Amino acid sequence: NAGVTQTPKFQVLKTGQSMTLQCAQDMNHNSMYWYRQDPGMGLRLIYYSASEGTTDKGEVPNGYNVSRLNKREFSLRLESAAPSQTSVYFCASSVVHPSYNEQFFGPGTRLTVL
């Protein structure tokens, strides 16, 4: 099993360009998440999808859109990139249980916006 995979691993954009970050999981998890991580800020949730067909905003959704393409895939789109979106982006997936929620993380995408 590959677990959670993300593409690309690295990306450099110019201000105003658009791009889509791809994420896929092969663990049959219902829930998927997109986070960004900036130095000293921990992980901040951008969007999440509790199940196929549903998406919800997290803590920092402005400037992003998501698509839950199917149970396996959850993509994150930047329509018009800004330097403030320079960050490391992590995708995660999980099975949600009332008392337990282990999230498995992908390797991350390092995005620089010039």
Place this chain on the structure above:
Amino acid sequence: QKEVEQNSGPLSVPEGAIASLNCTYSDRGSQSFFWYRQYSGKSPELIMFIYSNGDKEDGRFTAQLNKASQYVSLLIRDSQPSDSATYLCALTRGSTLGRLYFGRGTQLTVWP
């Protein structure tokens, strides 16, 4: 006040010592608590979770939860240089079961 507060560190301990990492939270409805370890340049990985008051031990790691005082801690006994990483505290809340709320992390360095 952020939902999950951690000492930002860095925390530095000698090899073989006990490292103590602390986390406090603001929502009394928080249900389950997690400790993730993140090596530099890598993604977070789960090392412990706890949802009942008291201690939970797994090898050299012990998680402690006190819901009345709203804190959770992670003790690492016999610390090794390979434990050097950032440790992230996270929790779930009853109202948003699937979400994890993360602290900013504490950077731990174990020196030989």
